[in-house]
Amino acid sequence: MLTSSRPQVDHWRAFRDRVRDAGRDxxxxxxxxxxxxxxxxxxxxxxxxxxxxxxxDFSVTDILVTLYAAVLSVEPAEPDWPDRDRLILSKGHSAAxxxxxxxxxGYFPATELATFxxxxxxxxxxxxxxxxxxxxxxxxxxxxxxPVGVGTALAARLRGxxxxxxxxxxxxxxxxxxxxxxxxxxxxxxxxxxxAVIDRNGxxxxxxxxxxxxxxxxxxxxxxxxxxxxxxxxxxxxxxxDVFSASTPDRPTAVIAHTQKGHGVSFMTDxxxxxxxxxxxEELALARAELSR
Amino acid sequence: MIESTxxxxxxxxxxxxxxxxxxxxxxxxxxxxxxxxxxxxxVSSSNLAAFRDEFPDRLVNVGIAEQNMVGVASGLxxxxxLPFVCAAAPFLTGRALEQIKADIAYADRxxxxxxxxxxxxxxxxxxxxxxxxxxxxxxxxxxLPIVVPADPTQxxxxxxxxxxxxxxxxxxxxxxxVPELFAPDTPLEPGRFVPLTDGDDVTxxxxxxxxxxxxxxxxxxxxxxxxARVLAAPFVEPLDEAAVIAAARETRGIxxxxxxxxxGGLGAAVAGVAARYCPTxxxxxxxxxxxxxTGDVEFLLEHFxxxxxGIADSARSVLADAGR
Ligand SMILES: Cc1ncc(C[n+]2csc(CCOP(=O)(O)OP(=O)(O)O)c2C)c(N)n1
Numbered sequence: 001m002l003t004s005s006r007p008q009v010d011h012w013r014a015f016r017d018r019v020r021d022a023g024r025d026x027x028x029x030x031x032x033x034x035x036x037x038x039x040x041x042x043x044x045x046x047x048x049x050x051x052x053x054x055x056x057d058f059s060v061t062d063i064l065v066t067l068y069a070a071v072l073s074v075e076p077a078e079p080d081w082p083d084r085d086r087l088i089l090s091k092g093h094s095a096a097x098x099x100x101x102x103x104x105x106g107y108f109p110a111t112e113l114a115t116f117x118x119x120x121x122x123x124x125x126x127x128x129x130x131x132x133x134x135x136x137x138x139x140x141x142x143x144x145x146x147p148v149g150v151g152t153a154l155a156a157r158l159r160g161x162x163x164x165x166x167x168x169x170x171x172x173x174x175x176x177x178x179x180x181x182x183x184x185x186x187x188x189x190x191x192x193x194x195x196a197v198i199d200r201n202g203x204x205x206x207x208x209x210x211x212x213x214x215x216x217x218x219x220x221x222x223x224x225x226x227x228x229x230x231x232x233x234x235x236x237x238x239x240x241x242d243v244f245s246a247s248t249p250d251r252p253t254a255v256i257a258h259t260q261k262g263h264g265v266s267f268m269t270d271x272x273x274x275x276x277x278x279x280x281x282e283e284l285a286l287a288r289a290e291l292s293r
Numbered sequence: 294m295i296e297s298t299x300x301x302x303x304x305x306x307x308x309x310x311x312x313x314x315x316x317x318x319x320x321x322x323x324x325x326x327x328x329x330x331x332x333x334x335x336v337s338s339s340n341l342a343a344f345r346d347e348f349p350d351r352l353v354n355v356g357i358a359e360q361n362m363v364g365v366a367s368g369l370x371x372x373x374x375l376p377f378v379c380a381a382a383p384f385l386t387g388r389a390l391e392q393i394k395a396d397i398a399y400a401d402r403x404x405x406x407x408x409x410x411x412x413x414x415x416x417x418x419x420x421x422x423x424x425x426x427x428x429x430x431x432x433x434x435x436x437l438p439i440v441v442p443a444d445p446t447q448x449x450x451x452x453x454x455x456x457x458x459x460x461x462x463x464x465x466x467x468x469x470x471v472p473e474l475f476a477p478d479t480p481l482e483p484g485r486f487v488p489l490t491d492g493d494d495v496t497x498x499x500x501x502x503x504x505x506x507x508x509x510x511x512x513x514x515x516x517x518x519x520x521a522r523v524l525a526a527p528f529v530e531p532l533d534e535a536a537v538i539a540a541a542r543e544t545r546g547i548x549x550x551x552x553x554x555x556x557g558g559l560g561a562a563v564a565g566v567a568a569r570y571c572p573t574x575x576x577x578x579x580x581x582x583x584x585x586x587t588g589d590v591e592f593l594l595e596h597f598x599x600x601x602x603g604i605a606d607s608a609r610s611v612l613a614d615a616g617r
Contacts, residue, residue, distance in 0.1 A: 051417060092421070117417035119588040125418040140421030141384060142357050172334060175356035204357065206336040213356025 001131055002108035002122050009077045009106030012069075019070045024238045027070065031237035034104065035065045039264045040291050041100035041113055046278055049117035051125065055261035055274035057097035059201040059234070060168060063257055064089075064101040066240040067166060076105045079133035083161050086136045086152050090145020091170035091199065092126040093276075099123050099132070107134035143176025145169060146196060150186045153194040153252075164193045164247075172204025175213045180225070186252040187226030194252040195244070196227075199234065201261040203272050222254040234259035265290050297488050299479045299525075300508070307470035311409060313445035314466050315340040317452045318377060322348055325456065327375040331366045333359050339379035339409050359384050363392035363406075370402040375456065381415075382408030382424035382465060390430055397461045398437040405455040410468035412502060412552030413585055413593045420584035429557025431463050432530055438483055439530040441465045441551075441559075443504035444474040447527055450481040458483075469502040469552065469590050474525075486533040492520035495608045496540035499550040500526040500559045503594075507550050509601035514608055521608060529559045534566050541571035546611035548576045550604055552594070555579040574614055576607045 019030050038061050046052035064087075068074070072085040089098045096116060103110040108122075115121035122131035126140030137148045149167035156163045169179065186194050200218070202208055209215050219229045228248045232239050234257030243255055261275065262268025265287040268279075279287055322328040322344065329351045330344050336354065345352045353369070355362045359380060366376040378385065385408050386393065397404050408427055415422035431439055440455070440462060442448040448466060455462045479487060486498070490511050499507035504525045511521040522544055524536055540547055547567065549560035560577030567573050578599060585593050594600060598607070 049417065117587060119586070119592045121587045124587045125415075126421050128419065138421065140419060141388065143388075172357050175334075175358045177358065177360060205334045205338075206354070207334075209356075212334060212354055213358065 002112060002133055004077045004079070004133065005106045005109040006077065008103070008110065012076065012105045016069055027241060028236070028238040031062070031066055031069055034069055035062050035237070036264070036291050038065055038097060038100040038104060040288065041103070041110070042096045043279070043284065043287055043291065045096050045100065045113050045116040047284055048114060050278055051117055052096050052278060053093040053276045054279070055203070055268060055276070056091060056094045056170065056199070056201070058263045058265065058268065059259040059261045060091065060094050060199045061097050061264070062235045062237055063168060063197055063199065063240060064097055066237050067244065068101050068105050070241045071244040072166070073163070074105070076107045076134065079107060083163050085163050086165045088136050088139070088145045088149050088152070088165070088167045089127060090139055090167050091142065091173055092139030095123070095125060095127045098127060098135070102132070102134040105134070108132065142170065142173040143178040146179050146182040149194060149196070150182045150189070150191065153186070153191045154189060156193060157191070162193070164195065166195045166197060168197045168199060170204070171198055171200045171202065171209050171215060172212070174198065174215055183222065183225045183227065190250040191252045192247060192249040195247070195255060196252065197255045197257055199259050200256050201259045203261045203270070203275065205275050207272060219256060227251060228253045229256065230254070231256045231258065235263055297490065299476055299487050300489055301473055301476050305472050307472055308445050309470060310442065310445050310448040310467040311340040313448045314407070314452070315343055317449040318344055319347060321452060321456055322351065325375065327373065328456070329353060329369060329374050329376050331355070331362055331369065331376045331378045333357055333362050333380045333384065335380050335409070338381060339407070341379060359388040360392050363389040364396050366404050367392070367396035367400060367402050370404050375403055375405070377405045377407055379407045379409060381422070382411035382427050383422055386424065386427040386430055393431070393437070394434050398434045401436060401460055403459050404461050405452070406461070406463045408463060408465045411465045412469060413580070413590055414468040416589040416593060417587055419587065423585060425552070425554040425580045427465065428529055428551065428553045428559065429561070432557060432562065436461065437530065438462045438528065439465070440527055441501040441529055442467065442527060443501055443525055444471050446473060446475045446477055446479065447481065450479070451527065454481055465501060467502045471502050472505050474505050474508070481527055483528050484531040484533055485528065486524040486526050486536040489523040489525055490521065492522035493544055494520045495612055496522040496524060496544045496547045497550060497604060497608065498524045498526055498537070498540070498547060498559065498563055500529060502552050503550045503599055506599065506601045507604055510604035510608065513601055513605040519608065519612065526559055529562060532562045532566060534570070537563050537566040538570045541567045541573040545615040546574035546576070548578060548604060548607045548611055550578045550599065552599065553579050555581050574611050576611050578604065578607055
């Protein structure tokens with residue numbers, strides 16, 4: 001099990017306070033800067049490992065960064081604090097983006113990122129809660145996060161805690177039936193503290209979701225299951241922060257975040273092959289240049 | 294050591310059997326209009342792009358929905374088609390286990406379940422993506438032959454066998470690299486191991502990606518004057534009981550080798566037969582009841598002693614226990 005990095009935790013706390021005190025535009029700027037750093041880290045991790053899922057990492061980065069820097073009540077120095085908010089990354093193949101974000105909060109030293117997928121590393125290709133502080137459950141097989149999230153939210157209520165649970169899902173992942181079993185039960189249980197964020201990048205592994213097994217009308221599906229639905233630009237940090245601060249007490253909320261696979265790097269944006277392609281030489285240089293602007 | 298005619302001359306070009314799989318699927322589909330491919334957003338990981346281009350109407354991609362995928366395949370068979378269900382082995386077998394049991398095996402459907410990239414082929418992607426439990430899970434289900442090809446030749450033979458045999462089957466299609474091992478006309482029969490080397494000291498029974506390493510282990514042992522009988526086990530179910538009994542009688546111990554957990558797979562099957570008919574020392578090599586650490590395939594196989602040297606070490610220790 002990795003352990004937290006004190007200086008980084010202090011830095012993250014100060015950053016979080018700045019984000020909270022900032023006006024809307026400045027908040028967006030601060031979060032965008034943090035997201036660019038996470039994307040650069042992800043790129044380096046994938047370059048070293050020679051493997052990874054860069055497309056889905058980049059579509060979910062702004063969501064992760066906004067949650068950890070502006071929304072969630074967590075304590076990276078005490079990752080098991082019982083009243084913490086829980087974030088479950090159900091699309092576990094985006095582990096690199098999660099690891100880079102957790103490192104930026106100080107859950108573990110950023111130097112560990114260099115071991116991504118290396119032999120005996122804690123940083124497996126899919127998140128493992130027994131090795132990485134801040135990871136709430138093991139994911140990787142799609143369709144597991146939401147049921148675990150429902151149980152987590154239910155436990156908080158039974159314990160009288162106001163902690164919230166956020167589950168991030170891939171849009172392709174929603175083709176797994178387990179999600180809809182969980183969605184139905186979350187509404188039945190009136191789990192107002194549960195938020196499902198759908199990374200709606202429109203692509204899955206092999207093609208567009210709408211050409212494979214169409215999801216639309218997606219918002220209506222969630223509504224008909226008894227959820228409150230919000231739609232947002234998943235790369236607009238200020239809008240994301242606003243959406244996450246609203247909630248309905250007796251209904252779970254689905255946030256449909258409209259994103260692009262590979263967002264942040266022009267030649268990866270909305271291109272299905274970047275689901276798990278690994279950039280080489282010139283591509284890396286170009287990507288780094290774009291992420292450093 | 295007599296090398297059997299089943300062995301090709303050693304050539305260490307390594308293959309990903311998904312290539313042979315894709316070529317053979319197209320060949321079979323050209324000859325048999327009933328054949329359709331069914332998958333779960335896995336066109337690239339199952340190597341189905343060429344199939345899709347040649348037979349666009351005969352690829353059923355249900356999206357990321359494995360339980361639905363297997364149920365749909367059962368229905369397609371009900372409608373007179375012959376589905377090859379192609380999906381990453383851990384999700385095909387784990388997620389859709391009950392559909393495999395009820396809709397395929399119990400319903401006796403002629404459906405070919407193809408578990409792609411099994412064992413620890415997905416290395417660094419971790420235990421959720423390792424398919425080491427599939428053999429144990431599926432062995433518990435009646436009416437489901439389990440074929441674990443060891444090279445491209447045996448992959449093609451397994452597919453032809455599955456088409457020609459009414460009823461369900463599970464084919465475990467390797468991704469971890471293997472050399473061409475078998476001579477092209479090596480027979481593939483249910484319930485029959487394929488002898489690769491002769492020997493009377495110890496028997497190595499291996500399946501899938503580790504068969505060639507067992508052959509190399511036998512060469513290592515030969516230099517030390519230990520003669521090892523190597524048996525390839527393309528069928529884990531039904532098992533070649535006669536060959537196990539003969540090995541138990543004629544050699545002083547058995548080592549089994551598979552890219553799978555030691556709980557309930559080939560090794561457990563072999564040990565069970567030996568215990569019933571002719572008790573002998575059986576050492577079961579595989580993943581020993583743990584989730585693997587992070588690492589690529591080669592690192593993990595080394596980590597768990599699933600190399601020629603590791604297999605030879607186990608053979609020596611079986612013989613030591615047997616009082617050699
Ligand atoms: C149960 C299961 N089936 C298949 C896979 C293989 N797989 C990994 S990622 C992926 C595509 C996911 O698409 P989506 O949920 O839209 O994620 P994103 O596009 O955001 O990366 C697939 C099919 C898996 N991990 N789990």
